[in-house]
Amino acid sequence: MYSSLLTTKYKPQLGIYILVLMISFLFYSTISQAGTTKNIGTNLPIDDQYGLVLEPTPTVNFRFLPSNTAMRQTEQFIEQSPVLETIKQLSQKRFVFSPALNIVFGSDDGPLFDPITNSIHIPYQFVNESRQLFKNKGLFKTQREVNQATEDSLLHTLLHEIGHAYIADRAIPILGKEEDSVDNFATILLLNDIPRGDDIAINSADLFALEDLDTDSFDDADFVSEHSLDLQRYYNILCLVYGSNPNRYQRIFDELSASERKQQKLRCPEYFAVINQGWLHYLAE
Ligand SMILES: [Zn+2]
Known part of the structure; x- marks a missing residue:
């Protein structure tokens, strides 16, 4: 009875624990990706991409x-x-x-x-x-x-x-x-x-x-x-x-x-x- 109670009591908590772990992992992966990658999905040039300094022309x-x-x-x-x-x-x-x-x-x-x-x-x-x-x-x-x-x-x-x-x-x-x-x-x-x-x-x-x-x-x-x-x-x-x-x-x-x-x-x-x-x-x- 106790064991059955324990089983029924702990099963959902274990599920939640695993879910939280998975979400944390996904969240961490996203953050680390965002932290190491620039300009994803954009075509914005990075100023020194080719080692060039672009001087604006006089106006x-x-x-x-x-x-x-x-x-x-x-x-x-x-x-x-x-x-x-x-x-x-x-x-x-x-x-x-x-x-x-x-x-x-x-x-x-x-x-x-x-x-x-x-x-x-x-x-x-x-x-x-x-x-x-x-x-x-x-x-x-x-x-x-x-x-x-x-x-x-x-x-x-x-x-x-x-x-x-x-x-x-x-x-x-x-x-x-x-x-x-x-x-x-x-x-x-x-x-x-x-x-x-x-x-x-x-x-x-x-x-x-x-x-x-x-x-x-x-x-x-x-x-x-x-x-x-x-x-x-x-x-x-x-x-x-x-x-x-x-x-x-x-x-x-x-x-x-x-x-x-x-x-x-x-x-x-x-x-x-x-x-x-x-x-x-x-x-x-
Ligand atoms: Zn004047």
Whole structure:
């Protein structure tokens, strides 16, 4: 009786025990298979399958219009500048344009972005004038420093115009002055992606300060302009540079009065954080 009871009692439990073992075995097999096999049932390529690194192609084209004798040197200066390679590299990962964005040097008008032809125009004259300003205002002592500053402000200007193109391409909402937004686009890219980007941003800011020196007085045209005033653009860039690294740029606001300096030092780290986060949200990784 007991044995019969035992038999009837244990039979189903043994069955369940075997069932649990079988399920466990099947489950384990599935897991180990999943852990050792990739891309089952898909045709997705594995990046290094053939040991190849696939470089994305640049998504900007450069074009140089014929220059006159006076601008020949400026044309060569731009053609040989590392700025072009920097823009190309950024167009492979940070701002990818499809179709490719055209960047034309030697146009009559500009710097500007023309959404109709999807092209940016930079007159040789503009680069020449920047160089003259850096040279004549005595900010730099050597020709090498003048050339570097000219190159730096060209990079900032190109990034500024690319910012307009990027906003149009991605239909990014504009909540405020677009001109200020693309100044920020340029400075944020410099600070995040470019070696010595902070120096480049400061040299570009200096160009605005130098342009301001040539302004004797303001009229209505200055205040209704879509651009902020040169000095505002100057201080905006400095604010972002300071905010990105307050310890390094303790002296950046030394030309301001003590109270203004204090205000900027309080405000700019938070301002940088907000603008940086905003643009990185829209820029590709
Ligand atoms: Zn603009």
